[in-house]
Every structure is written in structure tokens, then in C-alpha cells.
Amino acid sequence: MTVNNTIAHQRLILSGDRERFKELLRKRLIECGWRDQVRMLCRDVVKERENSDVSFDMLVNRVTPRARALVPDTVKKELLQKIKTHLLTQKDQ
Amino acid sequence: MNDNGCIHLSNFKAAKGTNPYKIVHAFFVSCTSFEARRYKATSCLCFACGQPGPRMHSCLHCIYFACYAGHIQEHSKSKKHFLYVDLSYGNVYCTQCQDYIYDRELTEIAMSHRLKEAKSLGISAPFMPWLPNTNEALALRRLRKRRLISPHTTIGLRGLQNLGSTCFMNCIVQTLIHTPLLRDYFLGEKHKCKAQGTGKCLVCEVSKLFQEFYSGAKTPLTLHRLLHLIWTHARHLAGYEQQDAHEFFIATLDVLHRHCMNGVEDTEKKENGRCNCIIDQIFTGGLQSDVVCTSCSGVSTTIDPFWDISLDVAGPGSLQACLERFTRAEHLGSAAKIKCSKCRAYRESTKQLTLETLPIVASFHLKRFEHSSQIDRKISAFVSFPAELDMTPFMSSHRRAVDVGVDNNNAPEGIFEDNRYSLFAVVNHLGSLDAGHYTAYVRQMKGSWFKCDDHMITRASLREVLDSEGYLLFYHKTVLEYECDVS
């Protein structure tokens, strides 16, 4: 992370906009069914190992690559575009 | 993963209670104040490597920040501190058990902080799934009969007998029965009636009607009782001659709203001066009117509630074009001077209507019937309307931002707002003014449409719906916000 990035990041937290973006992303992921899909992926992993313990790290390692690939392009684009517009309007203040 | 906690967390809670978790969570996970956000913005870096991640944690014992790439493990070894709070999600990690530990008490603290945070930022509350309370769980166990609702279900689809030109009423009843939030309200038995059993409450009658529609039976229904009740409550609509479906729609909302008011205490009746009954919660929006004096540029603003928007049909066009025209600034001319409070004189002015708040159900009335002293006529021009509609361009906040110019404005309005709507019902008028017939298209599940022609229900395609000559168009908000309920 560069210094500029850090400042932009801090500003986002300070204004609460980071939470707002997070909430927006959360909503979109629920809306498009992503969360349910990921839930099913997790369930499959747990089922596979019926008799042994499942740890969080193992779940993350197994599910993350597939979960990332499932995020729709439209959601990524919308977030990217909105964050960009937002940072540009904040820049000269 | 364990949802019963672990011995290390139990020991920690026994010694220090939940306060350490509360503090870390309120300052670095869900910031409940501006001060907390300042701490979070400036200090969430790993004390060992200076990086903001991966997966930042805070030691619960001494608030030491460390990342998951080896540094919480290091701290744990050297200090014998085993418990760490994940700063993104608030979960507690135990390095002894090498996994996240779930604890009911801490989960509740986290949830209350998330609600507080949402409230302080003015965003909608996080989604929480429904969990049955003791009574509901009991009822579910007692009532063994279950019905599976498949995506292709036809439950809820029933024809309505025509009692002699009552199609104007049938098409509105079909629309209301298929309004998602209204259906949920009535099937959830949310109407608590004061006039119970007297047989005079129209809301109770509608509640019964929902039960009959969704009973699973397929035979057409007869609306005798409803007709009678409306006849006693809205006399101007009485009689069996053909009526206007739009008038009936508004009159029905009005009667229902008045009956809702009968059932509740005066104190709950109004929330910030507005009626909070189910009809108003679903159908009421706020229309802003700005009148600008052309001499002094003084603005006088008023906001009025609305249940529907009536749009002029000039000729072929689109719903969006009609809305664009509806919200355009209009010069009132010299014949319609208005007294300006600043100039203290009658001045020419411009007037602009915009939508200040949007209802959950947006109802549009295309004015296809023209009544004048010379002639009554019907305008059959084709007006296209979309299945998905974004209302942002017609909002007061958006119009203001456009007028001012986006450059010298703060965060662009609407970046976090969601004003998307999707079509769920269309009422059509077929034939001429005096020998016409009403039908309705309703959406059953997302993407599955049916045509309601009195007692006949037939499957329809979205194309067919969009190609029809719409008279009343009903859109439902796509995403519903949750209200914060923090005391």
C-alpha cells in the first residue's frame, strides 16, 4: 500500500463510507444469490468430512477460490465504478 | 469451529468479563462513534510488520494488533495471550484451539454494535434472518401440515366472477392480492382488529380474501361481501354500472387506510405526523413541488403525500418519457401569477415536481381517458414501459444535484441509494370508453406472469405484458431496506 492509498483508505473509514460500500456489496451479494451459493459450497465441504473436524482455515482455503470466481462481473463493475466516482469527488476537498 | 466456546475463552470471561471484547469491538470492528472511526482509521496496522493485513486481529488481553500471517501466533507464544478478535468480522480466534470460537453472549454484543453503527451512519440495518420465538416454534411443531411452494406453483391464482360489469373491481383486487408486501402482511396475520367479529371491518374482509386466494383451491371466487362493504363505505362507487378501475383503486386504499386507523391506538397512529398503517407504509410517497419566483429566484417548497402518479399521455412514448415530462420545470406564464413571499407581490414563476420519497409500491396511472365539455375520448396510443425501472432520475435529490452541477457537490447523491423497481402488475382497458372491459396481468413468482380476465386465469409471457396497452402500472421496490430498531 502506498502512502496515497493509505490516506484514501483512512478517509474512507473516517467518513463511514467504507462501511457504506461494504454494506452495498453485502446487499448485492445477497441479492444475486452469491451468499446462498457460498453457503452451499461450505455445506458440501463440511459434509465431505463428516467424521473429522472442519477448521475455519480449511474452509477458507477450500471455498475462497471458487467463491471469488462466483462474484458476478456486474457487481464488481458497479462497486469499482462507484468507489472511483466517490474518490474523485472527494479528492479536492 | 465450535459454537459452545472453549475453555480458554470461558476462563478469560470468568476473570475479566465481556468488557474487553466490548471495547475492542466498538472501537475497531463496528465503530459506534466518530471517535472510534478515527481510532480505527489511524491505528489498524500490524504492530509487528506494519501491514494492514491479511486478516488483522487484536489481542483480547492487551489490545496488541497483529496480522494472521504469523504475527498473532508469535505474540501468543511470547506473551501467552490466546484470544484474538478479528477486526473485520468481530469473531474470536483462540490460538490454543487454533480456530474461531463462537460465544452467544459475544455474538449478541457484536450484533448490537452493528445496529448502532448502521444507525450512526444512516444506513439500513443489517439483514437478520427470521428465527421463531417460543410460541412460533410451538405452533410449527403442532401444525404438521406443510405445503411446499415450488417456483411453478399456481397457489394464489384464482379467478373472480363478474357480477355484471365488476371487472373494474376484479382487476384491482387481483393486483392487491399479488402485491408482495401486502400479501406477506395479511398471510402473516398482522392485522390486529378492534372491531373484530362485528363483520364491519373491511381490512378483516381483505384478510379473509387473502386466505381464500391462497387456500390452494382453484374455483373462481365471488366478491359479494366485499362489494357490499365497499358499497356501504364508498357510496360514490356503488352500483353495478361500469366504473373506472383507477378511481376504485384509490377509493379502496382510502377505505382500507381509514379502517386500519380504527384498529389502532391514537399514539401509534402517526409517526412524525404521517399515518403508519400498512397501506401508507406500502403505497405512500412524497411529492415535492418547488415554485421559483422569476424575479427574485426565491424558492417555496411543499411536500405532499401521494398514492399514485397520474401521467399525461400525449401520444406514443414511454413511461420514462412521461415521468421525465412530469418532473420537468414548467413556466407558469403571466396568466398564472403567484404571490411571492419575498417580493411581496404577484410574480411569474416556474414550478417543478419531483419525488421526495418513494413508496414501496409505485403506482402509475396513464391518463387514457379524456373528459372535457365537448367530448369524452380514450387515447389508445402505445406507451412502452420497462420490466425494471430505476426511479433515481426523478428524485428531488438527484434533480438538485443535476441543477447545481456535480462538480461542486459532495458525494454524488444516490451512490448508496437503491431506487430500482420491478413491474409486478398491469391493468389494461380494452375496447371503447362506454363498452370497455378491464383485465389485469399479475406476476406470480419472479418472471412468471398470468392474465386475469374475470373468472379466467391464463399463463402469459413478459413480452405479452410489455406489449399490452397499459392503463395502470404497478412497480415494487426491488430491494427493501431494514429499519434500525435501536433504543
Ligand SMILES: [Zn+2]
Ligand atoms: Zn496480548
Ligand SMILES: [Zn+2]
Ligand atoms: Zn503482521
Ligand SMILES: [Zn+2]
Ligand atoms: Zn481455546
Ligand SMILES: [Zn+2]
Ligand atoms: Zn379488522
Ligand SMILES: [Zn+2]
Ligand atoms: Zn394510513
Ligand SMILES: [Zn+2]
Ligand atoms: Zn420573488
